[in-house]
Amino acid sequence: MTDLVIINPTAHAQIYQGLSNGYAAFEPPIWAGMLSLAMKYQGFDVELVDCEGLSIGYEDAARLVKDCRPKLVCIPVYGQQPSASTQNMYGASLTCSAIKDLCPDIPVLLIGGHISALPEQTLLEERADFVCQGEGVHTLSGLLQSDMTRTDHLKKVPGLWFKDEFGLVQHTAQAPMIPMKEMELVLPGVDYDALPMDKYRAHNWHCYDGMTDRSGYASIYTSLGCPFSCSFCCINAPFGANKFRYWSPEFIVNKIDKLVEKHGIRNLKIADEMFVLRDDHFLEICKLLAQRDYKLNIWAYSRIDTIKDRHLEALKAAGVNWLGLGIESISKKVRDDVIKGRFSDDKITQVVKKIQGAGINVAGNFIFGLPEDDFDSMKLNLDYCMSLELDMANLYSAMAYPGSQLHRSALQDGFELPDSWLGYSQHSFECKPLSTNYIDSSQVLAFRDKAWQAFHTDPAYLARMEAKFGAEVGQHLREMTQYVLPRKNAAPTLQQEFSYPHFNSADYLIPNTK
Template sequence: MGHDIALLKPGSQKQLYGNLSDFELTAIEPPLWAALLAAYLRQKGFSVALLDAEAEGWTREQAAAALAEAAPRLAVLVASGTNPSASTMNMLGAGELMARVKELAPGTATMLLGLHPSALPERTLLEEKTDFVCQGEGFHTLPALLAALAAGGEIPEIPGLWRLGADGRPLAGPRPPVFADLGALPRPAWDLLPMGRYRAHNWHCFDDIARRQPYAVIYTSLGCPFRCSFCCISALFGRPGIRYRPIADVVAEIDWLVANHGVRNIKILDEMFALDEQRVVALCRAIAERGHDLNIWAYARVNTVTWPMLEAMKRAGVNWLAYGFETASRRVLAANAKGYDLGQVDAVVAMTRQAGIHICANFIFGLPEDDYDSLQETLARMQDINAEWANIYSVMAYPGSRLHATAVERGWPLPETWDGYSQYSPRCRPLPTDSLTGGQVLAFRDYAFEAYYRNPRYLDMIRRTFGLPTVRHIQRMAEKPLARLHAEPYAGCAGPQGPTP
């Protein structure tokens, strides 16, 4: 036996991002959750291997061989990305990968862990080629399972552990509590990963588009207290809520990343970073005092960001904030529990720009109440804001979200394969709305993307802000067509059609 446990992040860039992966637009992000678990288990005395198939560019065959070579007692595939949308689509090929591991190392126990397995633990156990499924974070489940495997014999009931009984029926341990004291967690095991292979999002480095590496991610909190209908993040934690990491630990990790890997580009992974003004200001002042040359981006919320936050963030090196504007329709916004007033948007946009921080604007087309008029309203608002970057999404009912539960209850069509949950995959299949098909929503989303990134007003702003090399980069990006199997050219609104395929 080589290691007690090997944790692997799968990767399917080409299938998930289509032609965009050829242009290297997408980020390759270090796997926080796998690195956190690896560090925690290592601290407890277990022998740990940590592998990243995406960063290494491995095929499934190569990934399975690497897991087998690690010779672990337990091989864990961690299907969690660094945002809520990244887990389900990373289930692509999980069964085939696990099956191949079983062929290469038949004595190795296997597990699937992550946000998607936590949202659909029973289905994951029954459909995928795995011995175990972990529901929840894993901090309570993995040490207990490793101890049981080492002891041999019958596996006892373990919090968060799903497995098949002798009769072939699923057996589930009770839902474990979240790990309350983040200060007791060690620094993620970045030392076990190929840190030189990670790269930032293209827009994160618009000021120097050729300088996307080195790149790192950090967390300062876990969880989110809000209940947006389309978000699935709470499936991993069991319920909405937020826990904070000690400020000293965050600063020490940044120091380590800078000293050991020359990191400048950093993403703060927190689902809601700009929430508590006192904490944000204190943390950012502590980072600024270190004097590092950093280029950071983080998530913010229209109704929680303040001027003292923005001033402190800019001094710390936060050059980008991602806002979830989502829609320009008051009716659609209210129905999806975003909890802010559209009237706040202009003031927040102006305040952010006054602080010298660029905006990544997130918009979603195809929420259940959307119709053609509200889609057009959102596109017009998006162009009016004219953010330096816009993430333009179509609505996906990610497992673990209230929207997914509603879709299942009402029989709305969902993607037939897990890669269909990827925004850029050929199999992408958004939900229908009350008056539009999913294919019409997808076609409008792609139209909006082209309209935004080819807009002369936008390109002129980019030229003035970042220079001509960045303009040319965006123009090359906009020339990349996306293959779509489910897009339907929109021929006008013919009235309510219901949730048809």
Template sequence: MAEGGLDLLLINPGGRERVYQQLGRELTAIEPPLWCRLIAGYARDRGLTVEILDSEALALGPAQVGRAVAERRPVLAVMVAFGHQPSASTQTMVAAGEACRAIKAACPGQPLLIAGGHPSALPERTLAEEAVDFVCKGEGPVTVVQLVQALKGPGPDLAAIEGLVWRRAPGGPAVINRAAPLIADLDADLHGEVWDLLPMARYRAHNWQCFGDLAARQPYASIYTSLGCPYSCSFCCINAPFESNRYRMRAPERVVAEVDHLHRRYGVATFKIVDEMFVLNERHVRAICEGLIGLGYAERLNLWAYARVDTVRPALLGLLRRAGFRWLALGIESGSAHVRDGADKRLRQDDIVAVVRRIQDAGIAVIGNYIFGLPDDTPQTMRATLDLAKELNCEFANFYSAMAYPGSRLHALAERNGWPLPEGWSGYSQHSYDCRPLPTGTMTAAEVLRFRDGAFHEYFANPRYLDMLAQRFGAEARAHVEAMAAHKLRRWLLEPCIEPVLEATA
């Protein structure tokens, strides 16, 4: 065993400013790392000594991470590059790679594994390009524990470790072992109840979640109630670590107990439900809501979660609001039915408008998520998307450029067709300097990005939106958004002289 007796050190990579530029300083959330928690709980239940190093929350640079690992000398260090949403795994790879190189510089003999959605999607490439000894292909807990146990024994049999990607000899070809089974009992095995291992005072909510009281961004926590997604949108890579569309749920009473623990132990009232699709199974959602109401303080809670337009049941909305849900995020994606169909989002525009209004009428704010540059997009369809966003006038909006994230069907299509992809992993970030979205059949990547950035500023400078915001949340929220929208992202792709598309198609 390593000096000090530490079996496993799980590392959450940082690099917020690389991903978000200046927006990462104050506006973005800092979330507890879900998969660090889940792997840590699984390992600790099996008798391993575990620590989590959240370099994002602690604002540690690569050299500091390297020194911290050298001081602890665990049997195994694991870089957990999952990110806080499926598309964020690839974005974290820049910081994760830098930290891995720093670890190997500080302690060359340290066994190091990298796990996450991106490594699962590109295991052989990750092993070839990153300064790691092993890659995990899959969700991680089983592979990590088996590897620690093997490294602690005499002459480890690496070929027997499920989900491991490794080399038999330095510089040799990658060996991909058989897959680890998906964990069936989430409550017994993936409970993630290791909050004592995290710097809880460091986490904060997104700015928009607390428009009514910006001081309430801390304390903050994110929890999950399900894993996976039964849908298969072409732009999404959520199922890369799971290699299936299987949808697994936690027992509602365990979810409620976790909220109660975090509220009583750490004073948390502001929560994110990290599920890619929370409002899906009506019985599951209803049981969680009824349990939260039963705690007796749901009116003090501020929760947000993801939903689909076609799974929001009007009968649930009042219950969600009484349970403390103040925000729902909807994947609207496009204002063009043809473009939505091409992305496997078959929604009618009338349904989108009706569902948004029902949610708002229930007292729940809406985040509309929109994508520009899907394969069938044109300047006209992108303008239709922005017009729809302005018509809906949601309390907040996220504007994305279509990205071919590793693990998505769009990525496979881009590689098959030879479409240009970002030169570095940070280029997959929506807010990075080197952001490079997909081109469409009629528009270059630069034109798509220019439209996206212009759409952001047009939406958040719209007097109708700002007036609604002031009426709903107060003058402070309006002033905050006006200051937020004053930030202009620098874009490498837009520094050459390119004719603006937004105004031309208005």
């Protein structure tokens, strides 16, 4: 009898709509893979099923569970980025229900960032038998070693929420955070060998320099958590504290060795919330990778105020060809309100130019609709974004993700939140961002979508991309911008329009298929 089946659920088409066909990435599920390998190291018999990678639906996943007859099913709810956990509740919920319909006697545990943020609500709303608050390793192993039919046993499992024999909600104290010195023993890596590694593909922009091959792709954590306290971020929900822990550089590079040698990986995403942070950590990884000369195509995250001139040569030598920078807003007032970095627009410009000067492409992240945003600040933000001559821009609507201070404040102040978990997806039909103190959410979403089109159809941007990466990338961008996301909750027109010589937002309509 199998001890554990871990299922990574899928809702790729609903989350990304038409962008799921050829534009969005397919990534190996890191947390599902880490939990799988952790439990195998503890001696349990584990089956890992990536529904997204294998392109199988909820009923198929349930049939696999029925065939295995495991002691426990675990459904991790994480996304391609740390803040993308909530949107994956859609697929997790349907997967859980399908399993309980077919195998009502097999217990199901939900685990993940969203679950840790809303454990009681999840237990009450979903058909899962258990939910985990915390990182999950100790909760998972504790369940597997217990009699899950006995309340007295369940009360000894850390980080567990469940209903007792009377139907009352019970929970235990959250498991202690894994100490950094124990990371390699407790979380010994990702179970890549159990995943369909030939099925994954990199983000389209990650491979602008070589658009023909987005395969040979993997993602990896070199660290967990983040020491910063940006109010819009929910990255630390599973950990319960703003902590930064990391595996040793030798441990990480050994894992990358195996990805390259065994799975043919060439495109690599370092999924850490903040890779460029601790010099003794990431610079040593860079040094070890440079010695191997794998010719990897890597992208990773940094902040404007953590990247230094002395870092750039080492990053490039390691194969880091893209850095994602969390700029968010050019408005100091807007940034200060969400506790996001104390840096000037001059500093941002200098950092972007220096990174690009080192041969590293820059992907800038911007958020429209933070609490202190109005139309003027959002327009200023877009103008600045377009002036930076970025290689790619992620333009987001502000979202009050569960586990963030923004979510807690929204509940306290009575701001309207999405009416479904898919509503927290930036690209879904149901997307419903947060209203600001001055603009309602439908206007924020409409502005964001029009801003995205304005940036990506800018002739100056297209000319730069073609000069840098070739005509194929320019054609790819023109084809991508032909697709316009249908939206349920976006205003068809803006109260305050904006225009550029190549783009008039008043002429751009967001399709609504209510």
